[in-house]
Each structure stands twice: as structure tokens, then as C-alpha cells.
Amino acid sequence: xxxxxxxxxxxxxxxxxxxxxxxxxxxxxxxxxxxxxxxxxxxxxxxxxxxxxxxxxxxxxxxxxxxxxxxxxxxxxxxxxxxxxxxxxxxxxxxxxxxxxxxxxxxxxxxxxxxxxxxxxxxxxxxxxxxxxxxxxxxxxxxxxxxxxxxxxxxxxxxxxxxxxxxxxxxxxxxxxxxxxxxxxxxxxxxxxxxxxxxxxxxxxxxxxxxxxxxxxxxxxxxxxxxxxxxxxxxxxxxxxxxxxxxxxxxxxxxxxxxxxxxxxxxxxxxxxxxxxxxxxxxxxxxxxxxxxxxxxxxxxxxxxxxxxxxxxxxxxxxxxxxxxxxxxxxxxxxxxxxxxxxxxxxxxxxxxxxxxxxxxxxxxxxxxxxxxxxxxxxxxxxxxxxxxxxxxxxxxxxxxxxxxxxxxxxxxxxxxxxxxxxxxxxxxxxxxxxxxxxxxxxxxxxxxxxxxxxxxxxxxxxxxxxxxxxxxxxxxxxxxxxxxxxxxxxxxxxxxxxxxxxxxxxxxxxxxxxxxxxxxxxxxxxxxxxxxxxxxxxxxxxxxxxxxxxxxxxxxxxxxxxxxxxxxxxxxxxxxxxxxxxxxxxxxxxxxxxxxxxxxxxxxxxxxxxxxxxxxxxxxxxxxxxxxxxxxxxxxxxxxxxxxxxxxxxxxxxxxxxxxxxxxxxxxxxxxxxxxxxxxxxxxxxxxxxxxxxxxxxxxxxxxxxxxxxxxxxxxxxxxxxxxxxxxxxxxxxxxxxxxxxxxxxxxxxxxxxxxxxxxxxxxxxxxxxxxxxxxxxxxxxxxxxxxxxxxxxxxxxxxxxxxxxxxxxxxxxxxxxxxxxxxxxxxxxxxxxxxxxxxxx
Numbered sequence: 001x002x003x004x005x006x007x008x009x010x011x012x013x014x015x016x017x018x019x020x021x022x023x024x025x026x027x028x029x030x031x032x033x034x035x036x037x038x039x040x041x042x043x044x045x046x047x048x049x050x051x052x053x054x055x056x057x058x059x060x061x062x063x064x065x066x067x068x069x070x071x072x073x074x075x076x077x078x079x080x081x082x083x084x085x086x087x088x089x090x091x092x093x094x095x096x097x098x099x100x101x102x103x104x105x106x107x108x109x110x111x112x113x114x115x116x117x118x119x120x121x122x123x124x125x126x127x128x129x130x131x132x133x134x135x136x137x138x139x140x141x142x143x144x145x146x147x148x149x150x151x152x153x154x155x156x157x158x159x160x161x162x163x164x165x166x167x168x169x170x171x172x173x174x175x176x177x178x179x180x181x182x183x184x185x186x187x188x189x190x191x192x193x194x195x196x197x198x199x200x201x202x203x204x205x206x207x208x209x210x211x212x213x214x215x216x217x218x219x220x221x222x223x224x225x226x227x228x229x230x231x232x233x234x235x236x237x238x239x240x241x242x243x244x245x246x247x248x249x250x251x252x253x254x255x256x257x258x259x260x261x262x263x264x265x266x267x268x269x270x271x272x273x274x275x276x277x278x279x280x281x282x283x284x285x286x287x288x289x290x291x292x293x294x295x296x297x298x299x300x301x302x303x304x305x306x307x308x309x310x311x312x313x314x315x316x317x318x319x320x321x322x323x324x325x326x327x328x329x330x331x332x333x334x335x336x337x338x339x340x341x342x343x344x345x346x347x348x349x350x351x352x353x354x355x356x357x358x359x360x361x362x363x364x365x366x367x368x369x370x371x372x373x374x375x376x377x378x379x380x381x382x383x384x385x386x387x388x389x390x391x392x393x394x395x396x397x398x399x400x401x402x403x404x405x406x407x408x409x410x411x412x413x414x415x416x417x418x419x420x421x422x423x424x425x426x427x428x429x430x431x432x433x434x435x436x437x438x439x440x441x442x443x444x445x446x447x448x449x450x451x452x453x454x455x456x457x458x459x460x461x462x463x464x465x466x467x468x469x470x471x472x473x474x475x476x477x478x479x480x481x482x483x484x485x486x487x488x489x490x491x492x493x494x495x496x497x498x499x500x501x502x503x504x505x506x507x508x509x510x511x512x513x514x515x516x517x518x519x520x521x522x523x524x525x526x527x528x529x530x531x532x533x534x535x536x537x538x539x540x541x542x543x544x545x546x547x548x549x550x551x552x553x554x555x556x557x558x559x560x561x562x563x564x565x566x567x568x569x570x571x572x573x574x575x576x577x578x579x580x581x582x583x584x585x586x587x588x589x590x591x592x593x594x595x596x597x598x599x600x601x602x603x604x605x606x607x608x609x610x611x612x613x614x615x616x617x618x619x620x621x622x623x624x625x626x627x628x629x630x631x632x633x634x635x636x637x638x639x640x641x642x643x644x645x646x647x648x649x650x651x652x653x654x655x656x657x658x659x660x661x662x663x664x665x666x667x668x669x670x671x672x673x674x675x676x677x678x679x680x681x682x683x684x685x686x687x688x689x690x691x692x693x694x695x696x697x698x699x700x701x702x703x704x705x706x707x708x709x710x711x712x713x714x715x716x717x718x719x720x721x722x723x724x725x726x727x728x729x730x731x732x733x734x735x736x737x738x739x740x741x742x743x744x745x746x747x748x749x750x751x752x753x754x755x756x757x758x759x760x761x762x763x764x765x766x767x768x769x770x771x772x773x774x775x776x777x778x779x780x781x782x783x784x785x786x787x788x789x790x791x792x793x794x795x796x797x798x799x800x801x802x803x804x805x806x807x808x809x810x811x812x813x814x815x816x817x818x819x820x821x822x823x824x825x826x827x828x829x830x831x832x833x834x835x836x837x838x839x840x841x842x843x
Contacts, residue, residue, distance in 0.1 A: 034322025105195020444480030494780025606643025608797030769820025
């Protein structure tokens with residue numbers, strides 16, 4: 001047995017480059033998955049900590065919608081509740097310098113009695129109790145976490161400017177929370193009166209937190225409270241917002257993980273090629289060992305342990321690389337989440353506890369699965385046959401046709417999965433995997449067929465060309481796997497490129513249709529659908545009197561409760577421009593009359609997610625209680641992957657008692673200069689409120705910048721998968737060419753020049769790169785159809801138009817041909833410079 005281990009160890013040492021490439025490929029696949037989990041897990045953990053800090057010990061909460069809750073309700077609850085504890089809260093988003101923070105307005109006296117040990121309020125108590133007098137008597141006093149204060153260069157007593165919806169307000173730092181203050185880095189604590197003043201909520205609360213003990217008396221008191229609540233106030237468990245926030249990013253995170261798994265899947269082919277090569281080059285020694293008495297189980301054990309060793313080394317390397325890459329991806333992921341979903345500050349990188357075991361397990365499974373087929377092939381052959389490469393290649397050629405049949409089966413499975421499932425995202429990804437594996441399974445047969453056909457055509461009249469093509473067709477055990485891996489990566493790159501470009505073009509077309517006004521005015525600030533982002537009524541009146549303004553449409557965006565969870569509500573004036581900017585995909589014949597009377601329009605993503613259509617009803621919690629509103633139409637939308645509900649602003653004002661305006665769409669009079677009107681608008685607002693004023697061209701540019709930032713992550717992950725495949729091609733073809741040195745040396749002796757040998761090697765590798773392209777191009781288009789029409793539809797509810805142009809395949813062409821050229825550089829150089837007698841004596 002010692003001899004077997006010695007032979008195995010010596011073989012690995014004699015092929016360090018091949019071993020290194022295999023380890024790098026495996027590590028890169030594992031690193032991609034780890035990096036995605038680190039990035040998404042860190043963002044989710046930061047959001048959970050922030051929510052825990054905001055909610056404290058609350059078990060339930062009372063919510064009043066966009067208009068908030070009359071603070072008199074809290075006074076009533078404080079006097080009448082005995083088992084249930086109540087805590088008033090005012091919250092919103094502010095900007096200090098370049099930092100977006102969530103302001104939490106609390107009553108320190110109420111919070112002290114409400115808090116439990118270890119919660120946010122308890123963590124804030126030292127800062128509040130020591131400064132209770134200044135806290136209550138000094139307007140603008142605030143408390144920050146120590147790291148946040150340091151990042152803003154603020155010390156205790158320092159003054160700072162707070163921006164709330166375009167209003168510059170003065171504050172000063174009363175104290176800091178010592179330590180890391182988990183979850184507090186993105187929070188600012190202030191007295192509830194200060195928060196009401198800053199947000200313009202005099203006499204109103206954002207919510208009332210409730211802490212309900214686990215007693216029967218407390219449950220009975222809560223039930224009684226729910227029956228006596230005023231209209232428009234809802235009771236919900238405190239974890240509702242946490243679930244809603246995390247659910248918003250579920251589809252986004254699933255797509256990232258799918259790309260990570262794609263890299264590992266491509267890595268499977270790389271490890272298979274490596275293990276196959278290590279067995280092929282040892283076929284003679286394995287045959288001798290079998291002839292000398294080594295059992296099949298002993299050889300299988302050696303090969304399995306080699307694979308396990310490679311998996312452990314590659315997995316550990318991938319774990320370290322993935323954590324490092326994840327630290328960089330955190331920035332991209334958190335920026336995308338802030339752009340599209342919610343404000344979160346990711347100040348630490350979290351590696352999930354189970355991630356090391358999962359990474360090593362994935363690497364081990366991939367390595368053992370990849371090593372199984374070549375190992376079984378080697379140890380189950382008769383010893384005298386194991387010595388012959390012709391036996392292995394003969395079996396490889398026969399296996400090609402079996403793989404072609406498997407490719408057809410996988411393609412049919414893909415079609416069946418798509419047609420038999422309607423809404424399952426998992427089934428969509430399963431169909432995508434079947435399609436990718438179908439491409440990989442068909443690639444060796446296509447390579448063999450092309451090589452054989454060209455070898456018999458007039459194009460191969462030259463003996464070196466004929467020999468090059470015959471060499472490719474006669475070495476399928478190694479060339480087939482390399483081309484399969486590259487074809488799969490090319491397919492993925494083309495599919496993702498077409499999907500991203502199609503989405504971008506659809507977004508551009510949608511923006512061109514939607515942006516019907518000449519100027520858009522809004523209140524700046526972080527967060528999505530935030531009530532504090534509103535225009536001052538006096539400012540609005542002055543803006544509408546600016547010379548050159550011919551018409552306007554006002555809107556208000558809010559987050560409201562429905563019978564199917566929180567939804568984004570867009571209240572809009574019904575104007576001709578507003579109607580022209582809505583592309584209805586399904587509607588009643590009298591849709592606009594119904595809309596004016598109180599019906600709603602649903603965005604495609606929301607209609608798909610809630611499974612609602614024209615004629616159905618959606619129950620919304622209004623300021624007057626729950627109302628069932630009829631759906632009059634469904635419209636196309638790409639600005640929000642969760643979708644929104646559109647309602648007439650007149651109906652919104654009546655049902656929610658909210659006259660606030662969040663944005664204005666202004667039409668400029670004919671002949672008026674838009675840039676001049678914009679300057680007049682800024683002048684009209686003056687110092688009263690900073691405004692965000694954009695033209696349609698600026699809105700499009702900003703939207704596309706956010707889009708490109710979002711899909712940077714997709715591009716990074718797809719290039720990682722492509723890198724694994726390119727590494728696999730270089731590794732496999734390099735090993736194949738180095739294994740043919742004796743054959744090439746004989747050709748040199750028979751008259752083939754050095755330049756001819758180098759040209760033949762490069763022609764072979766380029767041919768295989770072209771073969772991978774030939775397989776990947778049509779498969780990439782079909783993959784794009786799956787991504788656009790199936791996976792994105794099921795994950796987000798969008799209907800995206802497919803856009804095709806030549807630039808979408810340029811990266812894939814560059815990848816395949818560059819990898820093929822690199823694979824032949826060293827063998828060509830070696831053949832031109834190595835002494836022939838060494839290669840002739842190699843066997």
C-alpha cells in the first residue's frame with residue numbers, strides 16, 4: 001500500500017502546473033458561492049440588527065399609515081393599559097453630511113419603563129439618563145453610535161446640520177453610545193419632540209410599540225385593544241417589517257446565488273478534466289500496479305483520497321478568497337439594496353457559521369463526483385487494456401453518442417419543467433441547469449463531428465491540418481471535457497449579456513414613454529416611499545406661479561398596509577400627460593373613468609406577485625379603515641421590482657386625509673427654455689427647501705446609472721464563472737498538448753518545421769475554442785429566453801422584451817478565443833525550443 005501512496009504523491013509533484021490549475025478552478029468556484037453568501041448575509045444581518053435596534057423589546061406595533069397616529073391615542077393607552085406596555089415612536093430618514101441615518105424619536109421616560117435588558121432603549125439609557133435635562137430641554141439634541149460620530153467627525157457638544165426632505169435643520173451631539181452598539185451605526189436617537197419638529201409631525205406619531213407579556217391577561221387586553229382601535233390604525237406583530245424588508249431582496253439574492261452555483265458547476269467540469277487527465281497520464285502505471293496485484297478498491301481509494309485532498313485544499317483556498325471577495329461585494333450589494341429597497345449601513349462583514357462546512361462540502365462533492373467516472377473507468381479495465389490509450393479513446397468516442405442522447409433528454413426535461421410549472425422560481429433555475437448541462441453534454445459530439453467532417457474535406461488536404469483535426473477527434477477523453485466546460489460558460493455569458501441588455505433597453509423604452517413632463521420636482525432624501533419627503537405647500541404654490549409653467553401634475557408616494565402585506569401606493573393627478581405615460585397591458589374599457597372614481601391600477605410585478613388581475617379587488621388599510629378597491633387595469637413598470645398601486649390623488653386625499661405632495665411633473669409652455677425655467681424654480685424655492693429638479697434626460701441618466709450599478713454584481717459573477725471555464729480550457733488543453741510531445745517530436749523528425757508544429761498546436765486550440773463558440777452561441781440565445789421569459793418573470797413579475805444585437809456576444813467570443821490561444825502558447829513554444837531527443841525518449 002505504501003508503494004501506491006508513493007506513486008500517487010510522486011505523480012502530483014511531477015505535474016505541479018496541472019495541480020495548481022485544478023486547485024485554482026475549484027477554489028474560484030467555491031469562492032464565488034462564499035462571496036455571494038458573505039455579501040448578502042452581511043447586508044441581511046445589518047438590516048436585522050438595525051430593525052432589532054429600532055424595535056427594541058416590542059412584540060407588536062400600532063401603525064397609522066402615511067398620516068401617522070394622533071398622540072392622544074398613546075396618552076389614552078398609557079392610562080388604560082395595565083398588562084400591555086406602550087411606547088410612542090417617531091421615525092424617519094435624515095441626512096448628515098454624506099451619511100443617511102434613520103432618526104428614532106423616543107420619549108426617554110416612556111422608553112425606560114418599556115425597555116427590557118439588552119435592547120436598544122436600554123443601550124441608550126446611559127446616554128439619556130445622564131443628560132435627561134438637556135435631552136428634554138434642548139431642541140435638536142441627538143445621540144449617535146460612537147463609530148458613526150467618529151465617521152462624521154463629531155464630538156460631544158458638536159453642532160451639525162440635518163437635512164430632512166430638503167430642509168436644513170440644526171442639531172447638536174448630546175452623547176454617544178459606547179462600544180460597537182450593534183445595529184445602531186445607522187441610527188440617530190433624539191427626543192420625540194425634536195423628531196416631530198424635524199419631520200413636521202406636530203401632535204402625530206409614526207407608530208406605537210407594544211410589549212405584550214406571555215400571560216392570558218395580557219392577551220385578553222391586547223384583543224380588547226384591537227377591537228377599540230380608531231379607524232386607520234392597524235395592529236401587527238413587530239417582526240412584520242423585518243419580514244417585508246427581507247422578502248423584498250429575496251429574488252435579488254436568489255439570482256446572485258444562482259450565478260455562484262453556475263461558477264461551481266463549471267468548476268465541476270474543470271475538476272473532471274483534471275482528474276481524467278491525471279488518470280490518463282497514469283494509465284500505464286495503473287495498469288502495471290493492477291498487473292502486480294493492486295486491487296480495484298485500493299486504486300479507487302487512492303484516487304478518491306487524491307480528489308478529497310484537492311477538494312480540501314481548493315475549498316480552503318476558495319473559503320479565504322471568497323471571504324476576501326465578499327468584503328468587496330458587500331459594497332456593491334449594499335449600494336444596490338440602498339438604491340432599490342431600503343437604507344442599510346453594512347459596517348461589518350459576516351461569514352455565516354455554517355459557510356465553511358458548506359464550502360468544503362460543496363468542494364468535496366464536486367471533486368468526488370468529477371473523479372468518479374474516470375476512476376471507475378480506469379480500475380474496471382483489464383490491466384493490459386489500461387496500458388493502451390486507444391482503449392480509453394475508443395470508449396470516449398462511444399460515450400459521446402450516449403452523451404448526445406443525454407443532451408436530448410436534458411433539453412426535453414427543460415421544456416417539460418417550463419411548461420409544467422407556472423410560478424416556481426426554483427423550477428425555473430432547474431430548467432436553466434438542465435439547459436446548461438444539455439449544452440455541455442452535446443459539445444463533445446459536436447466537436448468530434450466537426451473535426452471528422454473537416455478532416456475529410458478539401459480544406460484538410462495539407463497533412464499537418466489533417467493530423468491536427470484527427471488529433472482533436474482522437475483525444476475526446478480530454479478535449480471533449482474542456483470544450484464542454486467552455487461551451488457552458490460561453491452559453492451563460494451570452495445569456496446573461498442578452499438578458500441585461502434586454503432589460504436595459506426595455507427600461508430605456510419605458511422611461512421614454514413614462515416621462516411625459518418637461519421638468520420633475522421632488523423633495524430629496526434617502527429611503528423609499530418616505531412620508532417626510534414632501535414639498536412645502538407654500539413652495540408648491542410659488543413653483544406653479546413661475547413664468548413658463550403651462551401645466552402640472554402632483555403625486556404622493558406612500559407605503560400602506562394591504563390584506564397581502566405592505567404595498568407602495570402612488571397617488572397621482574389624472575391628467576392627459578399622466579394617461580399617456582401609462583402603458584396598460586390589461587384594462588377595463590372604461591379604465592380612466594373607474595380610476596377617477598376610486599379604482600386602482602396595479603404594476604405588473606405587484607399584480608403577478610399577488611396573483612391579481614383586472615376585475616379583482618385589493619383591500620387597503622386607509623385612514624377610514626379597510627377598503628376593498630377594484631383593479632381597473634395592469635400597467636408595465638420597471639422602476640420598482642416589487643411593483644406599486646396607482647390611485648387617483650383626489651381619492652387618496654379623501655381616504656387617507658393626506659394633502660401632502662411628494663413630487664410635481666411640470667409642463668413648460670411652448671417656446672419657453674427649459675433650463676431657464678429650472679433656474680427660476682430654484683430661485684422660487686429659495687432657502688426655504690432644497691429641491692431635486694430634473695429633466696427627463698436627467699431622470700433617464702440617473703435611472704440607467706442605478707441600473708448599471710445593480711448589474712455590476714451580475715457581471716462580476718458571470719465573469720467569475722467564465723474565468724473558471726477559461727481556466728479549465730487552458731488547463732485541459734495544456735495537459736493534452738504536453739501529453740502529445742512524443743507524437744509531435746516524431747512529426748518533427750519526419751520533416752515538420754518548428755513553425756509548422758507551433759502553427760498546428762495553435763490551430764488545434766483555436767479550433768476547439770471555435771467549437772465551444774459554435775455550441776454556445778445558439779444555446780446562449782435560448783438561455784437568454786429562459787432568463788428573460790421564465791426566471792425574471794417568476795422572480796420579479798416583469799415582462800421584458802428580448803433585444804438582440806452583435807455586441808452581446810463580443811465578450812464571449814473574446815473569452816473563448818483568448819482562452820484557446822493561451823492554451824496553445826506554452827506547448828507551441830516548448831515544441832519550438834525543446835530538444836527532440838528528450839521528447840522521443842519520453843516513452
